């Protein structure tokens with residue numbers, strides 16, 4: 029019988045409540061939880077397709093071990109796997125010391141998983157070498173909050189977004205990255221048309237569709253912009269002197285500093301007009317309430333900490349904090365990045381918002397855990413950690429629930445590090461990630477819907493995540509794997525002593541952990557699983573005895589700093605590390621797609637997630653395209669100081685001249701060449717140690733790869749992808765993606781200077797199922813052209829075009845429509861770029877993924893004179909999750925309407 033279990037979405041930090049429909053064995057569907065205060069039943073295109081992800085062919089089912097780098101991994105059992113890991117870790121620690129091992133964990137983990145890892149690293153192993161992928165995501169915001177306000181505590185809640193009079197959205201394509209919050213903002217804006225929205229972003233993203241003002245600043249110039257705004261606020265007297273005097277420190281130094289940031293200088297530095305700067309300052313200065321939202325555009329920067337503090341300066345100067353609709357509000361990128369920060373999952377932190385460098389804090393935590401002391405050595409942060417792996421300082425590395433071989437900057441070095449590390453353990457739900465290839469020990473972890481615990485979302489709200497179905501085969505919950513390993517390591521490192529890891533279930537971890545938050549700013553001591561079940565998700569602090577959570581912080585003007593006052597920070601603007609120069613004249617920005625998530629470990633298992641954007645494409649402004657004599661769809665080599673990548677290019681006027689844009693999601697599994705981050709740079713902020721993933725100097729050159737290849741095959745997509753991907757290493761360009769809805773297919777596009785060996789093509793044909801059976805074939809060896817089309821039950825099920833691919837789009841359209849009638853069949857192998865008699869449509873981009881509405885259908889509707897309501901009514905696009913609405917609005921604004929007389 030079907031049941032429903034309440035849980036949360038496992039993607040972004042909005043933390044939407046999800047109802048999982050299942051039969052006790054399998055997840056059958058999802059819907060938004062109407063009672064969850066983050067989303068009130070809404071889900072975006074990612075959340076609403078969660079049940080379509082997690083193809084078992086991509087999942088880890090059993091532990092796998094290899095005893096030598098040259099050997100293949102083989103299936104083993106849990107006892108053998110964890111005993112082996114414990115022996116290697118114990119020997120390494122004995123021989124080289126505790127800092128010769130490291131843990132690299134994830135913002136996707138649940139709070140209980142994080143806690144187990146922290147206790148393992150700090151209390152048992154005795155190292156602070158434990159960092160998380162949140163270092164790439166939120167660590168600049170952590171430093172910003174701590175330095176300016178005294179604690180890593182976002183002061184606002186989601187209702188503030190709806191109640192604010194003026195929103196400043198900086199470095200966040202909220203429409204793609206936090207869609208449900210963006211929906212809430214859109215609706216609030218429709219109810220309150222006087223609300224003002226300012227978007228600061230070098231690109232004109234879909235988020236700008238809601239903006240009264242878009243400041244397309246030059247990449248990385250945010251500090252200059254914020255100082256320029258403060259200069260104008262001071263000049264016009266739009267500040268709150270009473271608040272400044274009563275509740276802050278350091279104002280005079282900032283006032284002195286921003287004197288130099290005159291409108292002319294700032295407009296010049298930021299590449300915007302003086303008028304737009306003044307308009308921005310006026311909107312902020314005159315607003316009864318002012319809220320700022322930000323994400324990676326501020327954080328992923330070599331001056332990320334300064335950017336955060338300069339933004340918070342604006343709130344302190346205007347007294348816009350601690351009340352409805354006001355305050356600085358960071359949007360977290362991952363579902364439980366907040367939980368990681370709370371449990372101490374960055375190397376410099378300890379549980380309960382404590383500092384690893386603080387002796388008193390170490391003593392408190394050591395006492396609570398019943399160990400003699402905690403390590404005082406500075407732990408390594410993400411980029412430093414992988415450098416230390418590469419140079420041999422780290423000899424045993426445990427990676428959990430993250431994919432550094434895709435997500436870290438400067439991928440060439442990361443891959444070198446993983447290849448060189450003597451012992452790599454990867455604890456992972458998806459065994460298809462790039463990092464898994466380097467695992468000596470691969471441990472199958474439970475995934476979304478399969479484990480219990482808690483998460484904290486961007487507004488400090490803790491939700492109880494419930495298990496709906498059992499994990500497949502031998503996969504186990506992350507906390508259980510970690511605790512089991514820790515018990516085995518204890519026997520080797522501190523034999524005879526009572527275990528620190530006798531946790532029977534996730535709840536036991538939560539109960540122990542919450543004691544470490546007692547009387548801290550994030551006090552969770554009043555929470556329990558039972559309370560969360562009875563009263564629903566709650567915002568911290570929630571001290572023991574509290575009746576409800578705390579919706580907003582600092583309403584009394586008291587801040588958790590030594591003086592009780594918030595701190596103005598006076599730091600000058602520093603340009604990004606890589607300036608444009610003659611060799612690298614473009615600044616590369618990276619960001620998110622609407623329907624993909626991070627390194628595609630999960631979304632890469634859903635064909636539907638590729639419907640909106642199916643391959644990695646570099647965006648350049650049309651002027652740059654003209655200057656470089658590039659045409660849309662041509663292949664280019666993008667080069668940075670660290671590596672290069674071949675991708676198609678497209679004209680995109682949302683990107684300014686002198687800049688380039690590439691989505692962040694692509695790794696080596698889907699794109700030859702180690703993915704987007706082969707180009708990005710590892711330079712990091714001196715305080716937050718967050719790398720500058722958003723600004724790398726690059727150059728773009730056209731490449732001539734005349735021998736083209738295209739293939740499509742339906743069925744067993746993950747198995748085929750894994751088997752076929754290595755065969756494309758010899759091609760200069762290769763892009764693999766999924767396509768289709770009800771009949772998922774693998775799609776491959778490749779190119780090279782000359783044709784590959786016939787033997788390689790034959791091998792590829794074998795894996796595509798084109799070597800036998802009902803296959804139409806054409807070969808012209810002289811021109812190195814060869815084609816295959818497999819037809820079963822009257823429709824195409826696989827095709828391969830080599831050497832000449834003109835018919836690619838309409839053949840794909842035929843496959844998609846399930847047609848290949850006898851009349852058409854004689855044309856299938858012809859070099860035609862359009863089908864005979866227009867008998868098939870090229871299948872294009874899917875704009876509305878929920879209702880399967882294509883971009884071309886929307887454009888046709890617009891040309892018939894339909895407006896947004898008309899399109900919704902006629903095509904149904906935008907009527908489900910609403911994620912496509914900003915893009916439809918953009919098409920409405922840019923496409924001419926031709927209404928016939």
Ligand code: SF4
Nearest residue numbers: 037039040044072075
């Ligand atoms: Fe998931 Fe979308 Fe909600 Fe983020 S906004 S938590 S991705 S449903």
